[in-house]
Amino acid sequence: MIADPRAVASRWPVARVRVLAELAVIVTETPWLPAPVTNLTDDEVLHAIALSAYFGHLNRIADAVGVPLDYTVRHLPPHAEPATPPLVAASRTVVATLDRLAKRGPTALALVAWREHVFERDAPLALRQRAMIARHVGALLGHAVDGATPASSIDAMLVELAEVVTLAPWKLCASVFAPLRATGYDDAALFDACVVASTAGVLSRITVALSALDR
Amino acid sequence: MGLAIAGYAESTGLLRETYDRMLQRPLPPIYRPQHGGPAGIIQAHGLDPELIPKVFGTSTTLNGVGPLGWADRELINAITSRLNQCFY
Numbered sequence: 681m682i683a684d685p686r687a688v689a690s691r692w693p694v695a696r697v698r699v700l701a702e703l704a705v706i707v708t709e710t711p712w713l714p715a716p717v718t719n720l721t722d723d724e725v726l727h728a729i730a731l732s733a734y735f736g737h738l739n740r741i742a743d744a745v746g747v748p749l750d751y752t753v754r755h756l757p758p759h760a761e762p763a764t765p766p767l768v769a770a771s772r773t774v775v776a777t778l779d780r781l782a783k784r785g786p787t788a789l790a791l792v793a794w795r796e797h798v799f800e801r802d803a804p805l806a807l808r809q810r811a812m813i814a815r816h817v818g819a820l821l822g823h824a825v826d827g828a829t830p831a832s833s834i835d836a837m838l839v840e841l842a843e844v845v846t847l848a849p850w851k852l853c854a855s856v857f858a859p860l861r862a863t864g865y866d867d868a869a870l871f872d873a874c875v876v877a878s879t880a881g882v883l884s885r886i887t888v889a890l891s892a893l894d895r
Numbered sequence: 896m897g898l899a900i901a902g903y904a905e906s907t908g909l910l911r912e913t914y915d916r917m918l919q920r921p922l923p924p925i926y927r928p929q930h931g932g933p934a935g936i937i938q939a940h941g942l943d944p945e946l947i948p949k950v951f952g953t954s955t956t957l958n959g960v961g962p963l964g965w966a967d968r969e970l971i972n973a974i975t976s977r978l979n980q981c982f983y
Contacts, residue, residue, distance in 0.1 A: 682974060685978050688974065700967055700970055700971055709978060724967075727957070728967075730957055731957045731968060732972075732975045734954065735972045735975040736979060737950070738936055738983060739975065740979070741936070742939055742983035743979075743981055745897045745900050745939045748935055790955075794952075797945060850980035854897070857897075870898055872942075875946060
């Protein structure tokens with residue numbers, strides 16, 4: 681358990697550890713900012729960015745369903761503090777693509793298969809709603825994409841949920857799901873909405889962070 | 896309280912088959928859950944059985960291979976998790 685990730689990123693005595701920690705901080709919080717990459721090879725940077733973005737998805741799904749731990753641990757992490765403010769939305773954008781990930785072929789292929797499963801079906805969420813959420817999440821994370829204007833009150837609720845998933849996953853709880861549930865969304869549909877937002881976040885975090893390296 | 900977890904015991908059909916396939920994956924002993932079933936994070940995806948191989952297929956390309964070693968990967972995962980205020 682790491683109590684203060686930023687302290688590791690700024691003060692750990694081993695430079696390589698500091699850089700890896702800072703990379704994870706940037707991918708998670710501000711992927712649109714250039715990350716430090718000294719002491720790392722290009723392949724290590726690619727691996728670190730993809731891994732942090734991927735693990736952020738596991739965090740979000742764990743929070744959405746409230747999954748219990750599988751095993752006992754000596755040092756339990758502190759409970760999430762619901763009052764923790766959300767991560768900030770992007771203050772600038774970058775033109776981002778998955779091209780650079782091609783150097784890590786198996787990961788790129790796996791992400792494409794994942795993306796197709798999540799974004800190329802029409803239920804429970806409609807295709808249009810999936811694209812809307814992806815654009816909104818992308819914009820929050822600094823991906824230069826067209827805006828996503830909700831076409832209905834349900835769309836607005838989906839966008840609101842996507843913001844929580846992306847910027848404040850620790851707030852995911854019954855009250856966050858309640859507005860959509862009141863319109864008839866069941867657990868499967870709510871889970872679909874969380875997965876769409878979280879998957880968009882994985883892809884945007886990777887592409888934006890990789891593209892920001894070029895700035 | 897979050898969304899429903901479709902646990903192993905109550906799983907049927909495609910979900911049970913998927914859980915069983917996940918249980919057969921090679922896994923370092925340290926990551927094998929004490930309860931003997933699929934890891935909780937896998938069951939957390941149980942509302943969409945077809946998503947499970949996509950997500951954990953990606954994991955295989957990131958966690959079982961380099962260039963970053965196990966300690967580096969655990970560092971990144973722990974930092975990410977803490978920043979997301981998540982105990983997982």
